Amino acid sequence: GESVGLHLPTLSVQEGDNSIINCAYSNSASDYFIWYKQESGKGPQFIIDIRSNMDKRQGQRVTVLLNKTVKHLSLQIAATQPGDSAVYFCAENLGNQGGKLIFGQGTELSVKP
Amino acid sequence: ETGVTQTPRHLVMGMTNKKSLKCEQHLGHNAMYWYKQSAKKPLELMFVYNFKEQTENNSVPSRFSPECPNSSHLFLHLHTLQPEDSALYLCASSQAGSSGNTIYFGEGSWLTVV
Numbered sequence: 001g002e003s004v005g006l007h008l009p010t011l012s013v014q015e016g017d018n019s020i021i022n023c024a025y026s027n028s029a030s031d032y033f034i035w036y037k038q039e040s041g042k043g044p045q046f047i048i049d050i051r052s053n054m055d056k057r058q059g060q061r062v063t064v065l066l067n068k069t070v071k072h073l074s075l076q077i078a079a080t081q082p083g084d085s086a087v088y089f090c091a092e093n094l095g096n097q098g099g100k101l102i103f104g105q106g107t108e109l110s111v112k113p
Numbered sequence: 114e115t116g117v118t119q120t121p122r123h124l125v126m127g128m129t130n131k132k133s134l135k136c137e138q139h140l141g142h143n144a145m146y147w148y149k150q151s152a153k154k155p156l157e158l159m160f161v162y163n164f165k166e167q168t169e170n171n172s173v174p175s176r177f178s179p180e181c182p183n184s185s186h187l188f189l190h191l192h193t194l195q196p197e198d199s200a201l202y203l204c205a206s207s208q209a210g211s212s213g214n215t216i217y218f219g220e221g222s223w224l225t226v227v
Contacts (some may be wrong), residue, residue, distance in 0.1 A: 034215060041204050043115065043218035044156070089156070091216075100169070101216055103156040 019077040021107045023090035026071060030091035034101070035064060035075045039107045041087045048077070049087075077109075085111045116140040118220035120203050125225045126194065134189040136204030144209035145187040146216065149178060150201040162187060163209040194226045220221045 013019045015016075025033070045053035050057045050064045057064050063076040073090050080091040087108045101112040117138045126132050138145065147159040161169035162181040176198075178190040187204055201223055207216045 033172070036218075041220075043117075043119075043220045045115070046215055046217060047214060100158065105155045 008061065009067060009105065010110065012112060013080050013113050015082060015111050017080055019075075019076075019080045019084070019109060019111075021075045021088050021090075021109065023073040023075075023104050024071060025092045026074060027092060027094060028068075028071065029103075030092040030094055032054075032091070033064070033066060033073050033083060033092045035062075036089045037086045037087065038105075046086045053065075060077070080109075080111050082111045082113060084099075085109055115217055115219060116204055119202075119219035119222050121222060122220065123223045123225075125227060126191065127227055128194060128196070130194075131190070131192040133191065134202055134204075134224075136187040136189075136219055136220075138185055138204075138206040138217075140217060141207055142206040142208050142217075143184045144207045144214075145181060145184070146191050146205040146207075147177075147187065148205060148218075150203055150221070152200075154175040160189075171174065177199075193223070194224075196226050200205055219223045222226055 022074050031076045034049045035047040037047050038044045048057060048059045048062050050066050055066050065074045074100055075088060087106040089103050091103045091105045094100055120135045130214060143164050145162045149157045149159055158171050159173045160167060160179045165181050165184055176193050180188040201221045203221045204219045205216045207214045
C-alpha cells in the first residue's frame with residue numbers, strides 16, 4: 001500500500017557533526033512534504049517543508065532534499081547539537097485527498113556530547 | 114507555544130468511565146484533526162473536520178466520539194475504552210483548502226486506560 005517510511009529507526013551522531021535522516025515515500029501523487037521534530041513529552045513541531053516542484057530547500061541549520069525520481073526525502077541537520085535529540089518524522093501530503101498527511105514511523109536522533 | 118492547546122495533558126480513566134479531551138486552536142485555521150500516537154507506530158489519523166463538518170473518519174471505533182462546535186474548538190469524547198486505547202492523542206489544525214498547508218500540532222493528551 002501507499003506509505004511513508006524511514007530507512008533507519010535510530011541515528012546516533014557526535015555533537016558538531018552533520019546528521020542526515022532519510023525517508024522514502026511511495027505515492028507519486030504526493031506534492032508536499034513536511035519534516036517534524038518531536039521531543040520527549042511534546043507534540044510534533046514543524047521544521048521545514050518542500051513542494052514537489054523543488055528539489056532542495058534550506059532553513060536555519062536544516063536542509064531538505066527531495067528526489068522525485070526515486071521517491072526519497074532527506075533532512076540534513078548541520079552542526080548537530082544536543083537540543084536536536086528527538087524523533088524526526090517525515091510526512092507526505094496526498095494532494096488529491098484534500099491535504100491529508102501520511103506520516104512515517106520516525107527516526108530517533110541521539111546526539112552524543 | 115504552538116497555537117494549539119490541548120487539555121488535559123494527562124488522563125487516567127477506567128474502562129467504564131466517560132471523559133473528554135479538549136482542543137483549542139488560536140491560529141485562525143478552519144480544519145482540525147485528531148491523531149493517535151502509540152509507541153513505535155506512525156501517527157494515525159482519526160478524524161478530520163473542515164469548517165466544522167466531519168470530512169473523514171478513519172475507521173475509528175464508536176467508543177471515540179468527536180465534536181467540533183466551531184472552527185476553533187474540537188473535542189474527543191471517550192467512553193468504555195479499552196487498555197489498548199492508551200496512547201498520546203494529538204490535536205492539530207491547518208488552513209483547509211488546497212494541499213501544501215502545514216498541519217500544526219498541540220502538545221497532546223496522554224491517555225491511560227486502566
